[in-house]
Amino acid sequence: MSNRWNHFLSEVTNQIRSKEAKKFVASELEFHLKEVKKEWIGKGLSEAEAEEKAVSQMGSPSKLGHELNKLHKPRIDWWLISLLAITMALSFLPLITLGDELSDGYIVMKAIHVLLGVMIAAAMMFIDYRKFENKGWVFYSIGVLLLFLLLTIPNAIINGVPYFMIGPFQIESHYALPFLFLGWASFFNNSKIRLWQHFLLVALPLLLFMAVPNLAVSFIYIAMVFVMMWWSTISRKAATIITITSIVGVAAFSTFAWFTVKEYQLARILGFLNPEKYPDNWGYMYLQLKERLASAGWFGSAVKSEALPFEHTDYAFLNLTYHYGYLFAIGLFVILSMFAARIVMISTKISSRFGNLLLVGGVTLFLVQFIYNVGMMIGLLPLTSMSLPFISYGFIPMIFNAFIMGVVLSVYRRKDFILNRSA
Template sequence: MARSILTNPAVAAYLDTVCSQVKAKAVHEDIRLEIAGHLEELVSEKLESGLKTEEAVAEALIAMGNPVEIGKGLHAAHRPSTDWNLIGLIAVMVVLAVVSLVAVHTYDERLYRLGPVFFYGAIGITAMVVMMFVNYRRLLRLSWPLYWGTVLIMVLTLFYGAEINGSTQWILIGNIGFNVFHASPYLLLIAIAGVLHLEKEREAPNEGIVRITILLRNVIVYAMIPISLYLLTSSMAQMLIYVLSLSILLLLSGCWRLILATGVTGTGLFTIWQMLNPDFYDVLWGRINAYIQKHPDAVYQSVKSLEAIRSGGLWGQGLDKEVVIPYATSDMLFSYLVYSFGWVFGAVIIVSSLLMAIRLFRIGKTLRDDYANKLVIAVMAVLMVRMFWNILMCLGWVPVIGMELPLILWHSGTIVEFAALGLVLGAYRRKDMVSNSAPCVP
């Protein structure tokens, strides 16, 4: 009904004046429809009092008020927003990272040179700032290209990448190494967040065959292809991150059928892989059984980690090169930090991580754009699975696998981590600048 009054020249001119004050063009249509609805009610009242149409419209416009002032008020309501809480938490993580990297450098000066490490951090923070000012909805149309591009890079890395520690996950660009499989969970989950939104915006087909076909396609895309690539490169840690993060995204998106279908498919793939690779089966389940039984060889890293944590005390023992902590400069960094700086420092890391998880979850739930919601959940899931698995691993509560602290231990993959947080900040920045009737593809 409100659209019928939009054709009136006086109303159109009034709305043009209002919208000219609002810089967020994406919400202009919503503003026009909302004001037109109020005008239509006023015009109806005036017509009932005996006025002619033009007179009723003129008086209704006067009753609405000065269009310039209304436009300025609406502009104030639809300006970019900044989540200072999340920025503050990121700043805390950066400070923790700097302290941690200095500690790592002291522990192993040859392995960790501060120059290259801080360079990656600077690039990552720059990428975060850039992504914050990018319209995240432009990424929506790139969801499928991003997914297939990530898969293609993973395949190329599988065949042509550099093998490090028995796994082909790296590509080398000059002297710079980039772990493609470390970045892949972020890229895949961001792409899948867009795909889920695109499917939600489309009308659900009524035909059972079509629904089954879409479900089968999603199982192949979400489970079979990524899990197969992780298995082929023995990227068990990255596969675990991807599977857990995908489960969180699907769970919070209400995709119960997909959770069940992808879970069954992933379990089947994993079982077949073990049957085809008996050595892998023996090693994997041997380690799991040894961990459950607390065999000394299987829990050696956990034992040394817990010894270091217990020795740290409240304020730590200082930077000690002689302390024995396996992988102190990577997987067990949290243990070394607690040993060096005490449980106060460790508590700051844990509390900051919890607060970041809570803040990311709240941001996702407060965003009215479904795509932004899924995007934030995807980033939150990957970051928090990495963070909390690593901490629990150092505490001996979960098995030790190759999983590092995100945002704190800087390397080439840190660029992707900060860029992903930039997307979250960008989504929040535009939370009041997105139309309620925004098209599926901007």
């Protein structure tokens, strides 16, 4: 490479502020210069003459650098950041409505959760998501290892969910989802993985989730994998085979589970299907939810009622509906729906297949939590431990959803780093 060539590249990249964009532009320019040089050599020019022609064709390096700086500078999605700021502010309301039921310590802890969530989202935004593309096996292995540790090392149980401690951190099955999310985005972007390998890769974490057990996380995992699969470049035939086989497997497992179900488990199912018949036990919570919704009104209930369990966590949507009314609930529903709408809009602007898989997986993880939580609050779905994204109190839900949005922001930030190579 001649000094003229190096000087040209240096002058162009000096106009670009972002270090990340600088490397990208330098790589692209060098590629295009080599292509033009080959054309001139093919026309009979010497290598030195071809290099001179290639550089001259590019025009003014200063002007070109200025244009490329505007075109390829990293982007910040202020719409998504605004939604994050609004929902994180609203997330304090479930605690405020409980008043003296909770100490000020919960407010302080919530503030810490929000601060950590902001830090996680910001950190993920500045990390180049493309670095994860070839590390699927690493992320997948970490996710599986966490689940395996939950089954093998001594652990405690809170509300039926097992966990173990790593220093001050309480590790439970939710922690495996972000790693499996990144792993599957990489796998579905890899055409070399065969059908039988997909079966094994899907089945292993699912069996571990069910053995832990955590049905809510199992459901989120299944939805994420299958939506990403149908969005990926995997053949429709393979996707159909995996889907049908999985449906048959779930049906067979459900049939077997029905005949082996324990009495209290059956009572919980019947309590959901017919709560009026079990008003003093398994149907009690469903009746309480129905009563709260009926008395909320458009602007909230003026009657102070006894707090229900988990009003600041899993039942946060019901809590806010009861205290602030249907209009507030509709507004909150719209705000949370805008997260999904925004991610879908971003996906239409992304040419990276891996980036699109991350967006599809991310919006699925978000929507499953959101739709299921609202669905169980209005009596359409059985009650389980499913948080309302960003609104429910808890360290894990906040960090998990902040991580998802951070990945989305990372993809958006680099949406203009587009490879235009034809070879």
